[in-house]
Amino acid sequence: MARRLLLALFNLTGAGILAIAxxxxxxxxxxxxxxxxxxxxxxxxxFTLPRWxxxxxxxIGMAATILQFLTFAWSALKGGKA
Known part of the structure; x- marks a missing residue:
């Protein structure tokens, strides 16, 4: 139980920090x-290249990683392997 909570906390923290970024x-x-x-x-x-x-x-990469962190947190809370 503690392992799952720590995994969920780790993943939610990662999602939060990346969301701020x-x-x-x-x-x-x-x-x-x-x-x-x-x-x-x-x-x-x-040679020049637009930055956008x-x-x-x-x-897109940050948003995808946030979704992955949230998926891992949900999986940890539900008892799956993250």
Missing amino acids: LWWFVPSLSSAWNNPARHFMGSPGV PLYALMC
Whole structure:
């Protein structure tokens, strides 16, 4: 019982910390999406790349990891193996 509670607590803590990171990162994605001319990376004249696709992938990855943490926490509370 204690093992399951600790696993659930660990996974909920991970989901919470990553949710805070996602909350703080979304404005960067919004800014890069709304002002694409100002948000490029690379060497001008050689190779440049817009930042919004990278930021979007990072947000998708964080959201998917949050869902995975929540799934593991639910599984631990229900008695499954996480």
